[in-house]
Structure formats: C-alpha cells, structure tokens
Amino acid sequence: MDVISVNIPLFVPTYRVEECLAEIRECLEKGWTGQGFKTVQFEQCWKAYTGLPYAHFIHSATAGLSLALDVLKMSHHWKKGDEIITTPLTFVSTNHVIRYHGLKPVFADVDSYLCIDPADIERKITPRTKAVMFVGIGGNTGQYEHVVHLCRRHQLCLILDAAHMTGTRLHGVVPGQEADAVVYSFQAVKNLPTADGGMICFKEADHDAVVRKLTGLGMNKDVYTRTHIDGPYKWLYDVEHIGYKYHGNSIMAAIGLVQLKYVDQDNAYRKQVAAWYETELKSLVPHIQVVPLAPGCDSSRHLFIVSCADRDELILHLNEHHIFPGVHYRANTHYRMYRHAKGSCPVAEQYSDTILSLPLHLRITYEDVQYVIRQIRLFAEYKYEADWT
Structure with missing residues (x-):
C-alpha cells in the first residue's frame, strides 16, 4: 500500500524568494511602490520577451479583458447588444467582461483541443457580431491560425485571452501579433505568478495610449509621469475618460521581473x-x-x-x-x-x-x-x- 506524508496539490507557485525580495527592497528604498518605476521596467521586458509592440501592466487579467473590450468598443463604435463570439469552456471572467459593457456573449463550441472551433464560429456570425474571444486553454493554441483568418475575412476584431499562455509559442513564435488585443495573467498560480496582475497588449499605438488613461481613472498623466517631467505645471492633468483604477504596482512588477527571467x-x-x-x-x-x-x-x-x-x-x-x-x-x-x-x-x-x-x-x-x-x-x-x- 502506498503511503505518502504530504498531499499532491494541483498548483503550488514557486518564487526565487531572495531575488524577488531584492527587487522589492529597491522599491521600498526608493519610496516608489505604486505605478511607474518597476511597472515601466516590466512592460519593457515583456515587449522584448513576446515581440508584441505595446504592453501595459494591470492589476488582473480580468481587468485586461474588460479594458480590451472597452477600448475596442470605443474605437469601433459598438452598440449595446452587439455580439462577441466566445467559448463556454473557460473561467467565467472571460464571459463576464462581455456583459460588463452591454455586449452579448454568443457561445461557439470547442474542438478536440478544448479551444473554440472556427467552424462553429462561422455558423454563429450575424450582422451584429463584432469580435471573437479566443482562449488558449492550458497554453494550447488550438486552431488559432484558422480563427485569425476567419476574423480577417469577416472583418471582426480578435481578442486573445492568453491567461494560460505565458511562454506558449506557435511555430516558434509567441502568438498575438495578429490579434487586436492580447491579455495575460500573472495571478498566483499562473506560470509567471506575481501574486496577482496581468498585461494587456494592443496592436495599435492609439489603443495603448487610451488604455493607459483608462487604467488611471481617465487622467491624461499618471503620477509617475507627473513626477518625472520638468516645469511649474507638471502637477496639472486633465481627465479625459470615465476610467478605472486598474493599473498594476511596482511591488507586483518587481516580482514579475524576476519570474520572467526564469x-x-x-x-x-x-x-x-x-x-x-x-x-x-x-x-x-x-x-x-x-x-x-x-x-x-x-x-x-x-x-x-x-x-x-x-x-x-x-x-x-x-x-x-x-x-x-x-x-x-x-x-x-x-x-x-x-x-x-x-x-x-x-x-x-x-x-x-x-x-x-x-x-x-x-x-x-x-x-x-x-x-x-x-x-x-x-x-x-x-x-x-x-x-x-
């Protein structure tokens, strides 16, 4: 009879504790633990790692998915009741965020890889369909390339929920260059855990500029920028959107910088x-x-x-x-x-x-x-x- 002294859990996160503490110590010594400093460093390292052109560190992947829809809805003038085709086999936040914005989730079936099936996507496209949400479940890419082509053919936006995909490559390349938005998760049990957090990566520069305002309550200058520019009116900012407090902080980013190396x-x-x-x-x-x-x-x-x-x-x-x-x-x-x-x-x-x-x-x-x-x-x-x- 087998006897073990400990349990075997599904997940146990692992941290390089001393390296993480050294990065966090630098935040504490500088007196900068909020947005900026390490968040800026982490975003630069993430772009270098993935090859994606833009990256913004946020407090969760759920916030990132919501922001992706917010920005795309704003720029493409989607209306209440417009449809997003999505998968039913995912964590519920993927589909909750669609409803946050008055949009309608339309479920398409999955394939043998447990990813959304492009054949069923095509069957469920209507005149109100605006985008497809692709979830790379477990890090699998499924029929992602077929979904990319389908979205191009039907002029639909593509959002890649890459919560499980940190480190995934397709034919040797990090997928996502083709998507309008890619969202990663660094939640406690993910492959790159930072206690919590996420990264939102847009294809377009203007979308990245908008999301940076939205994550800071709609202000057009965040506190780090206001602190690091010259002039007597560096404190002055405008509020351009009804935004949220969704940005990440330097403590989580400090952990992320270490985790990314490994x-x-x-x-x-x-x-x-x-x-x-x-x-x-x-x-x-x-x-x-x-x-x-x-x-x-x-x-x-x-x-x-x-x-x-x-x-x-x-x-x-x-x-x-x-x-x-x-x-x-x-x-x-x-x-x-x-x-x-x-x-x-x-x-x-x-x-x-x-x-x-x-x-x-x-x-x-x-x-x-x-x-x-x-x-x-x-x-x-x-x-x-x-x-x-």
Missing part, C-alpha cells in the same frame, strides 16, 4: 512533467485520454488535462489518496447566468463532464507523478475490470 526554464520542467504523464497514460486509453496539443504548439503547459467518462469518481478516488486535481472548466452554459445558451455547444458540455487537470507545478517530482499514475491505474483496474500491465 519562465522558459520553468516551462521546460512543466513540459517534462507532462511528458512523464503522457508516457504512462498511453496504456489507459480509451478510458483515460490525454487532451492533445495542436500541431505546431509549443505549450506553456499551464495545465495537463485528461478526459475520463467517470471523472467525478476518479476525482474522489484521487482525493482519498491525497491527490487533488482540478476541473478546467465547467461549461459556462451550465451556470445560471448563461443557462439560456445550454445545449448550444454540445462538445463543450460533454467535455465539461469528463475533463480534469492533473497536478502540475515546479515542485512535483517524478516520484509524485508515478504515484498519481499508480492511483489512476488502480482506479481503472477496479472500474473497468481490466489488467493494464
């Missing part, structure tokens, strides 16, 4: 853990199936997702043996807020009942993975009365 190294280990899982799970097909990566996708491996018809029983079995997987995600069409669309995305709703994410983080070991696999195998032998040796 993100590719960290993702390489995540890929190794995923490879250990894949090797061992091959023998359990068809009862346990790994959700595949799209061709050309070098995934960040934020998640390792499998599908099992008896998912809920498997989760209970794993919990009893100190293993705590997750579910990413329940189809949003099951929630009361979006139940009006139930049945419109049968593939997503089927996956919603079968998928689970196995523990994947930097502190998990080869022995941990073998223990998880052993418990899955024991469940399969009992449930399906088969010998998997």
Whole structure:
C-alpha cells in the first residue's frame, strides 16, 4: 500500500524568494511602490520577451479583458447588444467582461483541443457580431491560425485571452501579433505568478495610449509621469475618460521581473512533467485520454488535462489518496447566468463532464507523478475490470 506524508496539490507557485525580495527592497528604498518605476521596467521586458509592440501592466487579467473590450468598443463604435463570439469552456471572467459593457456573449463550441472551433464560429456570425474571444486553454493554441483568418475575412476584431499562455509559442513564435488585443495573467498560480496582475497588449499605438488613461481613472498623466517631467505645471492633468483604477504596482512588477527571467526554464520542467504523464497514460486509453496539443504548439503547459467518462469518481478516488486535481472548466452554459445558451455547444458540455487537470507545478517530482499514475491505474483496474500491465 502506498503511503505518502504530504498531499499532491494541483498548483503550488514557486518564487526565487531572495531575488524577488531584492527587487522589492529597491522599491521600498526608493519610496516608489505604486505605478511607474518597476511597472515601466516590466512592460519593457515583456515587449522584448513576446515581440508584441505595446504592453501595459494591470492589476488582473480580468481587468485586461474588460479594458480590451472597452477600448475596442470605443474605437469601433459598438452598440449595446452587439455580439462577441466566445467559448463556454473557460473561467467565467472571460464571459463576464462581455456583459460588463452591454455586449452579448454568443457561445461557439470547442474542438478536440478544448479551444473554440472556427467552424462553429462561422455558423454563429450575424450582422451584429463584432469580435471573437479566443482562449488558449492550458497554453494550447488550438486552431488559432484558422480563427485569425476567419476574423480577417469577416472583418471582426480578435481578442486573445492568453491567461494560460505565458511562454506558449506557435511555430516558434509567441502568438498575438495578429490579434487586436492580447491579455495575460500573472495571478498566483499562473506560470509567471506575481501574486496577482496581468498585461494587456494592443496592436495599435492609439489603443495603448487610451488604455493607459483608462487604467488611471481617465487622467491624461499618471503620477509617475507627473513626477518625472520638468516645469511649474507638471502637477496639472486633465481627465479625459470615465476610467478605472486598474493599473498594476511596482511591488507586483518587481516580482514579475524576476519570474520572467526564469519562465522558459520553468516551462521546460512543466513540459517534462507532462511528458512523464503522457508516457504512462498511453496504456489507459480509451478510458483515460490525454487532451492533445495542436500541431505546431509549443505549450506553456499551464495545465495537463485528461478526459475520463467517470471523472467525478476518479476525482474522489484521487482525493482519498491525497491527490487533488482540478476541473478546467465547467461549461459556462451550465451556470445560471448563461443557462439560456445550454445545449448550444454540445462538445463543450460533454467535455465539461469528463475533463480534469492533473497536478502540475515546479515542485512535483517524478516520484509524485508515478504515484498519481499508480492511483489512476488502480482506479481503472477496479472500474473497468481490466489488467493494464
């Protein structure tokens, strides 16, 4: 009988503590912990890392998605009730932000990669469709290139919800140059955790200029800029928009600067853990199936997702043996807020009942993975009365 002394959780963030503290100490010694200073440095480093032309550090990816819609709605003159085609298989914030702005989320189904299916997008385009929200679930790119071409053909804006995609590359390149807006998450358990935070990256310079005002309550000069310019009226600013307090701060950015140095190294280990899982799970097909990566996708491996018809029983079995997987995600069409669309995305709703994410983080070991696999195998032998040796 297997006995372990600790639990195996789904996520455990890892920080280079001394380096992070050194960056934070500099903020404290300078007396600058808010917007500016480290946030500016982090934005510059992020642009260099991704190749995206603009980047603005914000306090969460949810704020970023909301801002993306706010800016695009303003610049393209969208009206209340205009439609955004989106996926039901995502964290609920993806779709909540559409409703924040009086827009209508229209759900398109997912493909075998759990990403939005371009064929179903095309079926659901109407004269009121203004944009597509693409979610790179778990770091997967799905049929992103097809969605890009579809948006160009129908003259739709494209928003890339890249909350799981820090470090993901498609054919060797960070995806997003083609999108009107890309939003990343640095929330506590993401691949690049900063306790919380996010980055919004627009394609157009004027959109970046507007979002910087919106995140600072609509003011046309932030406090860092006012402090670092010359002249007797440097304190003077105007308020051009009804904005929000959505900008990030230098403490979170200080952590981000350290984490960014290691993100590719960290993702390489995540890929190794995923490879250990894949090797061992091959023998359990068809009862346990790994959700595949799209061709050309070098995934960040934020998640390792499998599908099992008896998912809920498997989760209970794993919990009893100190293993705590997750579910990413329940189809949003099951929630009361979006139940009006139930049945419109049968593939997503089927996956919603079968998928689970196995523990994947930097502190998990080869022995941990073998223990998880052993418990899955024991469940399969009992449930399906088969010998998997």
